Amino acid sequence: xxxxxxxxxxxxxxxxxxxxxxxxxxxxxxxxxxxxxxxxxxxxxxxxxxxxxxxxxxxxxxxxxxxxxxxxxxxxxxxxxxxxxxxxxxxxxxxxxxxxxxxxxxxxxxxxxxxxxxxxxxxxxxxxxxxxxxxxxxxxxxxxxxxxxxxxxxxxxxxxxxxxxxxxxxxxxxxxxxxxxxxxxxxxxxxxxxxxxxxxxxxxxxxxxxxxxxxxxxxxxxxxxxxxxxxxxxxxxxxxxxxxxxxxxxxxxxxxxxxxxxxxxxxx
Amino acid sequence: xxxxxxxxxxxxxxxxxxxxxxxxxxxxxxxxxxxxxxxxxxxxxxxxxxxxxxxxxxxxxxxxxxxxxxxxxxxxxxxxxxxxxxxxxxxxxxxxxxxxxxxxxxxxxxxxxxxxxxxxxxxxxxxxxxxxxxxxxxxxxxxxxxxxxxxxxxxxxxxxxxxxxxxxxxxxxxxxxxxxxxxxxxxxxxxxxxxxxxxxxxxxxxxxxxxxxxxxxxxxxxxxxxxxxxxxxxxxxxxxxxxxxxxxxxxxxxxxxxxx
Numbered sequence: 001x002x003x004x005x006x007x008x009x010x011x012x013x014x015x016x017x018x019x020x021x022x023x024x025x026x027x028x029x030x031x032x033x034x035x036x037x038x039x040x041x042x043x044x045x046x047x048x049x050x051x052x053x054x055x056x057x058x059x060x061x062x063x064x065x066x067x068x069x070x071x072x073x074x075x076x077x078x079x080x081x082x083x084x085x086x087x088x089x090x091x092x093x094x095x096x097x098x099x100x101x102x103x104x105x106x107x108x109x110x111x112x113x114x115x116x117x118x119x120x121x122x123x124x125x126x127x128x129x130x131x132x133x134x135x136x137x138x139x140x141x142x143x144x145x146x147x148x149x150x151x152x153x154x155x156x157x158x159x160x161x162x163x164x165x166x167x168x169x170x171x172x173x174x175x176x177x178x179x180x181x182x183x184x185x186x187x188x189x190x191x192x193x194x195x196x197x198x199x200x201x202x203x204x205x206x207x208x209x210x211x212x213x214x215x216x217x218x219x220x221x222x223x224x225x226x227x228x229x230x231x232x233x234x235x236x237x238x239x240x241x242x243x244x245x246x247x248x249x250x251x252x253x254x255x256x257x258x259x260x261x262x263x264x265x266x267x268x
Numbered sequence: 269x270x271x272x273x274x275x276x277x278x279x280x281x282x283x284x285x286x287x288x289x290x291x292x293x294x295x296x297x298x299x300x301x302x303x304x305x306x307x308x309x310x311x312x313x314x315x316x317x318x319x320x321x322x323x324x325x326x327x328x329x330x331x332x333x334x335x336x337x338x339x340x341x342x343x344x345x346x347x348x349x350x351x352x353x354x355x356x357x358x359x360x361x362x363x364x365x366x367x368x369x370x371x372x373x374x375x376x377x378x379x380x381x382x383x384x385x386x387x388x389x390x391x392x393x394x395x396x397x398x399x400x401x402x403x404x405x406x407x408x409x410x411x412x413x414x415x416x417x418x419x420x421x422x423x424x425x426x427x428x429x430x431x432x433x434x435x436x437x438x439x440x441x442x443x444x445x446x447x448x449x450x451x452x453x454x455x456x457x458x459x460x461x462x463x464x465x466x467x468x469x470x471x472x473x474x475x476x477x478x479x480x481x482x483x484x485x486x487x488x489x490x491x492x493x494x495x496x497x498x499x500x501x502x503x504x505x506x507x508x509x510x511x512x513x514x515x516x517x518x519x520x521x522x523x524x525x526x527x528x
């Protein structure tokens with residue numbers, strides 16, 4: 001038994017050592033750049049994960065030598081709570097104005113501007129096991145529906161759309177899981193071949209660039225909800241100047257074009 | 269009366285103790301005691317608590333039912349690959365629970381490697397049900413019963429067993445009447461740890477079983493959800509978990525000690 005425990009411990013340590021070696025590699029390569037590196041911390045709504053981490057972040061780093069951008073992604077409400085308790089964010093990009101209002105009150109923001117829009121869409125596994133053809137089908141008893149939790153912006157938008165379609169109660173009776181952020185909702189449809197029959201997420205999640213293996217069912221214009229995303233520099237940002245540059249980059253033509261590629265709708 | 273320990277050891281020990289105790293103490297200090305009743309009703313504490321107790325007890329029962337024979341096989345069986353099997357069986361202890369959850373989805377989900385037979389053939393779906401939560405909790409906690417039982421088996425002198433069989437007892441009778449009673453403290457210790465681990469299970473559960481109040485939202489999941497909408501309620505829910513765990517661990521302390 002003792003030998004087993006020792007072996008387990010040793011294996012864990014070796015694995016931990018290996019993985020930290022990998023991380024070390026990255027740190028080394030960026031450490032060879034100019035000495036005064038700036039580490040910008042962007043708190044971004046879960047739905048922005050792909051576009052920010054894969055496209056806008058690297059492009060901004062290329063345009064600003066010496067700057068590395070790290071993203072803390074999650075549900076906007078959770079991010080707002082983190083900013084208020086820990087306050088280490090440079091930039092906050094929220095999926096709803098409500099949570100930006102919270103941050104504007106405490107600790108305060110500057111350069112606040114709406115920068116992009118998103119709509120809702122229904123996703124199903126590629127083989128669409130419950131044969132969902134329209135939003136009304138989500139009311140069919142027995143459909144396994146996954147929603148983002150209440151309080152999460154996309155969760156509130158989804159309930160609003162279901163209400164607009166007049167099927168809120170029926171659809172809520174079909175909910176099998178309330179997920180904590182947008183990415184977790186998508187995962188319930190994509191992991192393991194699709195556990196649930198349908199979910200409501202953002203249209204940006206079904207763009208080619210997002211690369212999710214799902215089937216999309218359009219929610220009609222008259223019941224759909226438009227999510228408007230605000231972005232701002234957080235009061236007390238450790239790197240306020242670079243943060244303002246990042247906000248400017250996102251709302252300029254290049255950033256807007258990238259967002260469009262990822263299925264978002266530019267404001268202008 | 270008591271011998272003085274070297275100062276260095278005492279200081280390090282106190283820092284270590286403070287590190288563990290402080291977060292729990294902070295929950296007590298920061299809990300908004302004035303809103304106790306409203307907070308607890310707001311976050312659905314009773315529903316989550318009842319579900320948590322059902323899930324953790326069922327997971328413990330399953331772990332014992334399969335884990336004790338498994339420990340027996342590992343301790344007394346001779347077959348190739350035994351050490352590999354032993355390593356695989358305790359893997360969930362070190363695996364991040366979310367990894368376990370993804371593995372469970374891909375194995376026992378309705379499109380999973382084995383789960384598709386259950387679903388297509390028998391119409392059984394584990395995910396998004398209380399059974400999903402029980403399976404997830406069993407996956408992460410069963411190794412504890414296996415380890416404790418196997419350690420116990422190794423410490424039981426095989427001569428008792430041999431004496432019993434020499435005196436005419438069948439192998440089964442010797443196990444039931446001779447080995448099992450000596451093994452019981454180890455099994456009980458393993459069961460308590462298993463139950464405590466199952467009660468606190470989060471990652472595999474939310475990944476495999478989902479998060480729905482009254483069906484799969486156990487206390488840890490309720491804490492996770494409440495921490496955003498109702499931080500005060502989240503603290504009270506956490507304290508429920510802390511109190512239950514402390515009470516049981518203290519109550520079972522003698523058993524745990526005996527098993528050593």
